[in-house]
Amino acid sequence: METTPPQNPYYSRTDTEPLDLTDEEWKKVLTPEVYSIARQKGTEYPFSGKYWDYDGIGTYYCAACGNRLFLSDAKFGSSCGWPSFFETLRKDGVKYLPDHSHGMHRTEVVCGRCEGHLGHLFDDGPPPTGKRYCMNSIVLEFEPEESVQV
Numbered sequence: 001m002e003t004t005p006p007q008n009p010y011y012s013r014t015d016t017e018p019l020d021l022t023d024e025e026w027k028k029v030l031t032p033e034v035y036s037i038a039r040q041k042g043t044e045y046p047f048s049g050k051y052w053d054y055d056g057i058g059t060y061y062c063a064a065c066g067n068r069l070f071l072s073d074a075k076f077g078s079s080c081g082w083p084s085f086f087e088t089l090r091k092d093g094v095k096y097l098p099d100h101s102h103g104m105h106r107t108e109v110v111c112g113r114c115e116g117h118l119g120h121l122f123d124d125g126p127p128p129t130g131k132r133y134c135m136n137s138i139v140l141e142f143e144p145e146e147s148v149q150v
């Protein structure tokens with residue numbers, strides 16, 4: 001599944017300037033899969049994504065805009081069926097929004113650059129933070145580390 005359409009001119013792994021696009025524009029530059037999660041706040045089926053059970057060493061980027069989000073060092077084996085991290089790579093790499101949908105009180109996590117929906121934040125993660133960033137594989141893009149330090 002291709003998550004980074006080459007026709008997305010807003011995608012950048014170095015530009016951290018916030019993006020403010022219309023829904024119409026997002027629809028044009030994202031794949032339907034990424035659009036449905038990032039812009040329509042969808043959720044992939046648990047145990048279905050490509051990263052829930054993945055332990056490669058490297059960096060996770062936002063599939064919608066290229067923003068650097070997580071390091072594999074902060075990923076942990078969660079039984080929930082979605083890729084889970086105990087901390088973000090940069091403090092302002094993501095934003096938090098209250099989410100009272102579906103009769104629950106949760107904290108939504110969105111990308112700090114494009115404000116695309118990534119997943120939710122829970123307080124049942126492992127040390128050292130006790131946090132669980134429960135993300136959707138579809139809106140993440142993994143880049144392996146070039147040279148692993150031995």
Ligand code: FE
Nearest residue numbers: 062065111114
């Ligand atoms: Fe983004």
